[in-house]
Amino acid sequence: MVSSRDIKSASGRLKKFYDGSAASREGKPGDASAVALKRASSGAPKASRDSAGTLKRALSRVRKPPEIASVVFATPEQERFSKSWNKEMKKKIGGNPVGREVLSYVGGDLPPVALIDDHEKKRLASHHAYQNKISLNTSWMLKEIRHHDPGAPVEKSPEAVARYLNDNPKIREKITDAYQGVMVHELTHNAQMHAFKKDVIKNLHVIEAEQHAFTLQAKYSLAEMERNSRYLRSDSPISRFERKNMRKALGDYDQHMRDIPTRKSYSKLVSAEEKREKLTQSREEKTPERDREIAALKKNEEFYGRFFEQEKGEWPKKRVSGLVLLAEREAQTNPHTAVSELILAKSDPSFDDAPEPLRRQFDKTADSALSAELNSHRTQTAGKLRSGELLDFERRRLVGAYSNLERPIPAELYQSQERQGLRARTRVR
Amino acid sequence: MRYKSRILVSATLVAAVLAVVGIYTLGKPDFGSEAASDTFKRQDGIFECRFPKGWENRPAVYSDTPQAVFVAPPPSEASDTAAVPSMWVYFYAEGNPAFKDSETYILMHTLSTEDHRISEVTEVRLNERLVKSFWVERPLIGSPENTREVIVKEDYVVFDTDKGFFVLGLTWPLQEKAFAAQEKRIRSQFDAFLKSFRFSV
Numbered sequence: 001m002v003s004s005r006d007i008k009s010a011s012g013r014l015k016k017f018y019d020g021s022a023a024s025r026e027g028k029p030g031d032a033s034a035v036a037l038k039r040a041s042s043g044a045p046k047a048s049r050d051s052a053g054t055l056k057r058a059l060s061r062v063r064k065p066p067e068i069a070s071v072v073f074a075t076p077e078q079e080r081f082s083k084s085w086n087k088e089m090k091k092k093i094g095g096n097p098v099g100r101e102v103l104s105y106v107g108g109d110l111p112p113v114a115l116i117d118d119h120e121k122k123r124l125a126s127h128h129a130y131q132n133k134i135s136l137n138t139s140w141m142l143k144e145i146r147h148h149d150p151g152a153p154v155e156k157s158p159e160a161v162a163r164y165l166n167d168n169p170k171i172r173e174k175i176t177d178a179y180q181g182v183m184v185h186e187l188t189h190n191a192q193m194h195a196f197k198k199d200v201i202k203n204l205h206v207i208e209a210e211q212h213a214f215t216l217q218a219k220y221s222l223a224e225m226e227r228n229s230r231y232l233r234s235d236s237p238i239s240r241f242e243r244k245n246m247r248k249a250l251g252d253y254d255q256h257m258r259d260i261p262t263r264k265s266y267s268k269l270v271s272a273e274e275k276r277e278k279l280t281q282s283r284e285e286k287t288p289e290r291d292r293e294i295a296a297l298k299k300n301e302e303f304y305g306r307f308f309e310q311e312k313g314e315w316p317k318k319r320v321s322g323l324v325l326l327a328e329r330e331a332q333t334n335p336h337t338a339v340s341e342l343i344l345a346k347s348d349p350s351f352d353d354a355p356e357p358l359r360r361q362f363d364k365t366a367d368s369a370l371s372a373e374l375n376s377h378r379t380q381t382a383g384k385l386r387s388g389e390l391l392d393f394e395r396r397r398l399v400g401a402y403s404n405l406e407r408p409i410p411a412e413l414y415q416s417q418e419r420q421g422l423r424a425r426t427r428v429r
Numbered sequence: 430m431r432y433k434s435r436i437l438v439s440a441t442l443v444a445a446v447l448a449v450v451g452i453y454t455l456g457k458p459d460f461g462s463e464a465a466s467d468t469f470k471r472q473d474g475i476f477e478c479r480f481p482k483g484w485e486n487r488p489a490v491y492s493d494t495p496q497a498v499f500v501a502p503p504p505s506e507a508s509d510t511a512a513v514p515s516m517w518v519y520f521y522a523e524g525n526p527a528f529k530d531s532e533t534y535i536l537m538h539t540l541s542t543e544d545h546r547i548s549e550v551t552e553v554r555l556n557e558r559l560v561k562s563f564w565v566e567r568p569l570i571g572s573p574e575n576t577r578e579v580i581v582k583e584d585y586v587v588f589d590t591d592k593g594f595f596v597l598g599l600t601w602p603l604q605e606k607a608f609a610a611q612e613k614r615i616r617s618q619f620d621a622f623l624k625s626f627r628f629s630v
Contacts, residue, residue: 207487207490208490211489211490244544244568247542251537251538252527252534252537252538253489253492253527254489254492254494254496254519254527257489257490257492258489258498258515258517258600259569260487260489261485261487261498261500261515262500262512262513262514262515262569262581262600262602263511263512263513263569263579264503264511264512264513265511267485267487267500267501267502267503267513268503269487270485270487271490304490308490313493313526316526316527317526334543336541336542336543337542337543340540340541340542341542343536343540344536344537344540347529347533347536347537348529348533349526349529349533
């Protein structure tokens, strides 16, 4: 029999570019690949000069980098928004162990945050390495505002949204709660920029960079759910999206990662190793710039290789607790999904070894979600809101859920079955 | 309504599966006139397959799972497309930390949640081997990134081996007009991809 360990060791000997194997990437002291990545100093960030300015000078002979924006904020209102947003974000993210790690690369101040109307790419948020800023799409921000304040007198323009958020700190507080995961994703790109310093060039955007950012976003949210019982409890659009992404990451991490290249914007991203090999084998004239690019890619490989090697096997261990925490947040508002999450948690190989407090939390959440499902079933039955066939289908599904989660099945679900049977017999006569 | 759609879905699935089985009995894999293909062979010999020419292998970096993820080239940089099709293979060896067995994998992907549409699981014979087949419609990762939620339909084929289980599939972006005209061709390429699949574990 071949075990996963055998497969791993067999695979480990192979030349491969996707498993982050450290064995093949451990450089000797002095190698470019062995250079430890520098964290930002705790003082004020020097990103503009170190990451963009030096880079621009270094690469101007290779290819023209994008223009560096001289003005980040269109108005003082937006500048004020950026400062208050970042102040709250830094406090929240800095309280989380994963967030602290990201911030240690970012440095003293978070990059400025600009509200923009991204009609073209329609992104929720973006990191702009050359401008050392993060942009947030106004239309998404507006959806979030409308969730918390349905009658908010605010138009869809960056200026109006900035003004509203500046004038309504309580709403802003709720919105920064929901945006933490999104910000950690973008700050991870900022951390990558700082970590690679002058090696940041557009064509070093490798697939690992996105996998790294999505991984840290999920890890952050999981750690935050563990330490903050209010986190992701809201039913706001961004909280729902964050929960959905968490569910996918916890359910099938391979699928979660597969979704990255399936998005067109990422479909052309290749791994650092693949990119380096292509560059090394290319017939282009060997120049110092090309050598620098190859060395930078090697450094990328080293960094991501180490990161992913450390992370390997860690994620599945989080599945049971993560799914229970998610289900707990959805037990009342979305009990159907919560029940599915609990069934998944229970099917996990590690469930039997779950510690007692987690088991108690599981049972409590199961009771809460099943009770909400049962209430919904009662309403549907009493109001005859669905056909008899559908009601019976739902009843059987509910009995299956109670059984799967090993909770006592309410007698009324059987009585309902008997009534259904009686009706069926009456019809036959 | 939902019940009727389930029946319709089951009928469609059975028809699709029968079509696949029919192709399998024809014998050799044939990308032939539909499109050229490339061959992917893992160096450890765990599996090999053919995939459409021009598609790129983009497996996850952060995974111990032996895998291949072939991604179609985007129609053009300027197109309004948000997602591209992909074909994929994963091998979960016994004792892997992600899934206890193929039943757990199928359970995980067929449990109903708020944003998924799921078919029944059907057992069919494929190249003398019993496989399980189902499809799921779901949103892609990073939906927060776009104001438009990207929905994909994924066809799954799952089967056990002596040493674990394989999952093969196709991810199809449902709302992408740029690929709509190519659906028949790409589905036929997916059939050829399945037929060409060989493994050693």
